[in-house]
Amino acid sequence: MADVRGAILRGTAEAGRLHRALDMRARIAAEGGRVDVFGTIVGLGVPLIFKPLDGLLGAFMPQPVPGVLITTRRPLTVQRFTGAHELGHCRLGHRPSLDDETILRRMPFQEGADYETQELEADAFAAEFLTPSWLVAEHFRRQGWSARDIGDARTVYQLSLRIGASYQATCWALQRHKVIERPIRERLLGAQPRVVMRNLLQGYEPPHWWGDVWVITERDQGALIEGSRTDLFLVRLKEQSSAGYLWSFEELEKSGFVTVRDEREAPAGETIGGAVTRCVTARSEERKSGKLTFRQRRPWLNRERPLSELTLAFDLYGPEEEGWSQAERRRLAA
Ligand SMILES: [Zn+2]
Numbered sequence: 001m002a003d004v005r006g007a008i009l010r011g012t013a014e015a016g017r018l019h020r021a022l023d024m025r026a027r028i029a030a031e032g033g034r035v036d037v038f039g040t041i042v043g044l045g046v047p048l049i050f051k052p053l054d055g056l057l058g059a060f061m062p063q064p065v066p067g068v069l070i071t072t073r074r075p076l077t078v079q080r081f082t083g084a085h086e087l088g089h090c091r092l093g094h095r096p097s098l099d100d101e102t103i104l105r106r107m108p109f110q111e112g113a114d115y116e117t118q119e120l121e122a123d124a125f126a127a128e129f130l131t132p133s134w135l136v137a138e139h140f141r142r143q144g145w146s147a148r149d150i151g152d153a154r155t156v157y158q159l160s161l162r163i164g165a166s167y168q169a170t171c172w173a174l175q176r177h178k179v180i181e182r183p184i185r186e187r188l189l190g191a192q193p194r195v196v197m198r199n200l201l202q203g204y205e206p207p208h209w210w211g212d213v214w215v216i217t218e219r220d221q222g223a224l225i226e227g228s229r230t231d232l233f234l235v236r237l238k239e240q241s242s243a244g245y246l247w248s249f250e251e252l253e254k255s256g257f258v259t260v261r262d263e264r265e266a267p268a269g270e271t272i273g274g275a276v277t278r279c280v281t282a283r284s285e286e287r288k289s290g291k292l293t294f295r296q297r298r299p300w301l302n303r304e305r306p307l308s309e310l311t312l313a314f315d316l317y318g319p320e321e322e323g324w325s326q327a328e329r330r331r332l333a334a
Pocket residue numbers: 085089097098099118119122
């Protein structure tokens with residue numbers, strides 16, 4: 001029987017050490033976003049290659065120099081988890097490892113977990129490296145979520161996008177960090193992210209369901225949205241339209257997004273004169289990155305200072321394609 005507790009402690013401690021060595025927490029507090037797993041691998045000088053792999057999600061080879069291989073045949077969240085798992089093998093000085101689907105189903109933190117020690121260590125490393133408690137807390141703070149919100153699948157789904165983990169992995173991380181207890185985790189795992197997405201889109205059918213739906217509000221001021229090329233933005237902003245102010249979303253189209261819906265929701269039970277919620281749904285169809293600023297102003301007073309603004313950065317390059325990672329390409333281009 002494997003020393004499960006010892007393996008989990010070794011994996012978790014190494015992830016924490018690496019976060020501290022890279023100043024990851026301060027970096028994310030300043031810039032937002034998630035733990036940059038591919039950038040970390042590349043930054044440590046470990047060769048990282050993406051390839052269409054058959055029957056494997058990834059591999060770690062310690063010889064002749066340590067290297068990591070990740071499949072192109074999976075979504076970005078799976079590529080990120082696989083990358084973190086292989087980075088764990090590398091940091092913990094493990095033997096070569098060929099990793100298939102089972103790495104997604106194993107639960108090192110669950111009672112009764114018992115499998116090969118180096119796999120336990122790499123799984124514990126990956127979980128702690130990608131979803132540490134301080135990262136969850138940081139996004140709670142930014143979004144103004146309360147303890148009550150976290151029992152809601154819609155909140156957990158938005159959290160999962162912001163920390164760059166799958167919905168399921170996020171549910172498990174919340175229980176591991178004692179943010180929720182087992183019955184809530186079980187209920188949340190019963191909810192399908194696809195159903196949450198459908199509800200958010202309120203009848204709009206995208207050409208396919210490969211992308212995610214980011215709900216963007218005033219809380220995302222200064223945020224970095226890191227997703228995949230087919231993601232959708234659902235921007236929801238309070239608008240003082242009765243006072244003549246309108247949000248302008250022209251930068252969405254200029255940046256290559258397609259606006260598929262533009263509506264106003266009146267506040268429930270309120271009389272005329274209150275702020276409405278402007279809801280704009282926009283779709284991305286290709287890899288892109290950049291910055292967006294939305295401005296609320298009176299359209300006939302063009303030079304007037306906007307009543308309010310929302311600026312965010314986006315990077316929709318996922319999933320990683322065959323060859324070097326985006327992190328490596330950008331390093332080479334710089
Ligand atoms: Zn492994």
